[in-house]
Amino acid sequence: MDFLSEELQKYVEDHTAPESELLKQLNRETHAHVMMPRMLSGHVQGRVLAAFSHMIKPHNVLEIGTYTGYSAICLAEGLSKDGKLYTIDINEELEEMVKDYFVKAGVSDKIEYLIGNAVDLIPALKVQFDLVFIDADKINYSNYFDLVIDKVTAGGFIVADNVLWSGKVVNQDKADKDTQALLDFNRKVHNDTRVENVLFPVRDGLMVMRKIAD
Numbered sequence: 262m263d264f265l266s267e268e269l270q271k272y273v274e275d276h277t278a279p280e281s282e283l284l285k286q287l288n289r290e291t292h293a294h295v296m297m298p299r300m301l302s303g304h305v306q307g308r309v310l311a312a313f314s315h316m317i318k319p320h321n322v323l324e325i326g327t328y329t330g331y332s333a334i335c336l337a338e339g340l341s342k343d344g345k346l347y348t349i350d351i352n353e354e355l356e357e358m359v360k361d362y363f364v365k366a367g368v369s370d371k372i373e374y375l376i377g378n379a380v381d382l383i384p385a386l387k388v389q390f391d392l393v394f395i396d397a398d399k400i401n402y403s404n405y406f407d408l409v410i411d412k413v414t415a416g417g418f419i420v421a422d423n424v425l426w427s428g429k430v431v432n433q434d435k436a437d438k439d440t441q442a443l444l445d446f447n448r449k450v451h452n453d454t455r456v457e458n459v460l461f462p463v464r465d466g467l468m469v470m471r472k473i474a475d
């Protein structure tokens with residue numbers, strides 16, 4: 262479901278900094294050759310993530326859900342000198358394509374690309390993060406929050422994608438498993454006094470949380 266009319270969406274895109282040629286190519290290649298291309302953040306959300314990264318200038322970023330690497334390349338834009346982005350995906354089939362794009366984007370030396378189940382891999386990361394982007398299986402969103410919250414620096418941010426779930430979050434009577442998981446996640450973080458949250462109605466909904474207490 263698109264929340265904006267086609268006309269307004271076009272206006273937003275026309276008044277947002279364009280994608281780089283490389284991101285355009287990655288966007289096109291994902292749509293042409295990869296299953297479920299709607300999962301890719303895309304032009305406007307990609308620029309939003311890049312803007313967050315430039316504002317925060319993070320030393321370490323964690324991304325849960327690499328897919329074809331689009332959002333990772335956007336999030337890497339604002340990394341501080343010597344900063345690192347850790348990105349995790351369970352799907353090893355995209356590894357070659359993703360690594361190729363990280364090289365082309367000139368960010369491969371700044372990215373630790375980990376293949377495996379994020380639920381198993383996150384506890385082993387002995388790193389403090391200034392920015393975490395949650396964009397993997399919805400059923401584990403609350404687990405991901407619990408797994409990362411103590412690894413987020415004071416004043417650091419957690420951003421979670423798809424929290425409006427195509428509008429299904431307001432149709433709570435017939436919530437399927439993913440919708441219920443997102444309803445639980447949104448309620449949980451909204452009530453968690455360790456974070457201050459804002460739900461941005463960008464694309465499919467971005468929950469932005471700033472860590473204010475341990």
Ligand SMILES: C[S@@+](CC[C@H](N)C(=O)[O-])C[C@H]1O[C@@H](n2cnc3c(N)ncnc32)[C@H](O)[C@@H]1O
Binds near residue numbers: 401
């Ligand atoms: C929505 S896509 C990520 C899109 C990407 N962040 C972007 O904006 O271009 C979700 C990804 O999460 C991955 N994923 C699903 N469950 C996972 C898990 N338990 N651990 C790690 N990755 C997982 C999928 O393989 C898929 O590539």
